[in-house]
Amino acid sequence: MSESNPNAPSEQCVESEAAASCIEPTRRAVLTALAGCACLAAIEPAAADDDEQPGASERPQKADVLVRAEGDKASQVIKSDDLTLGGPPIRAWPQDPKTSVVRKGSRLNEVVLIKLDPNELDDATRARAPDGVVCYSVICTHAGCPITAWVKQDQGDKNVLKCLCHNSEYDPRQNAQVVFGPAPRRLAALPLTVADGAITVAAPFVGKVGAQQGG
Numbered sequence: 001m002s003e004s005n006p007n008a009p010s011e012q013c014v015e016s017e018a019a020a021s022c023i024e025p026t027r028r029a030v031l032t033a034l035a036g037c038a039c040l041a042a043i044e045p046a047a048a049d050d051d052e053q054p055g056a057s058e059r060p061q062k063a064d065v066l067v068r069a070e071g072d073k074a075s076q077v078i079k080s081d082d083l084t085l086g087g088p089p090i091r092a093w094p095q096d097p098k099t100s101v102v103r104k105g106s107r108l109n110e111v112v113l114i115k116l117d118p119n120e121l122d123d124a125t126r127a128r129a130p131d132g133v134v135c136y137s138v139i140c141t142h143a144g145c146p147i148t149a150w151v152k153q154d155q156g157d158k159n160v161l162k163c164l165c166h167n168s169e170y171d172p173r174q175n176a177q178v179v180f181g182p183a184p185r186r187l188a189a190l191p192l193t194v195a196d197g198a199i200t201v202a203a204p205f206v207g208k209v210g211a212q213q214g215g
């Protein structure tokens, strides 16, 4: 199933700023794929800002808020009540609440949030998912494409996060473990908490952000 995609990022896309430049061609490929597939509940890709502000490239920090990455509510702080149970997922950037700097200087900081029934989550996932809101890196661990789809599993009735480059699927209820495709490991998870209704970062990423090294 892991058909090669000539537009996929280099397999050298690892946790580094170089990974950002690897992702852009694949986004074009993903948009093309989505245009021809009405069955997918796609997560639209977000554009990064070239402006580099202090802290913009730092990984998410404890107490950061999360702001929408796209749409007519782009840049708005996300509250738990804003999310619809069961998805669709939304893409977001961490934002320093003191300086208001959005940490979109690195695409490795972009995350995807989904509100799920807490009873569906395994213990490790539930422990960092207030109100059932789970949060993961948007970067596929196979070759660095962004996760762009929320689809029904081939075998099963639950939706999963899917990377359209080579069809890897991740179950957000089970700590984003790989349930299909060539991805070598789960997505990095971002532990959350809720403060005054706003979703905030409780701790740095758990797990490595970015794609595998080598082939």
Ligand code: FES
Binding pocket: 008, 140, 141, 142, 143, 144, 145, 163, 164, 165, 166, 167, 168, 181, 182, 183
């Ligand atoms: S980059 Fe290959 S499955 Fe995501």
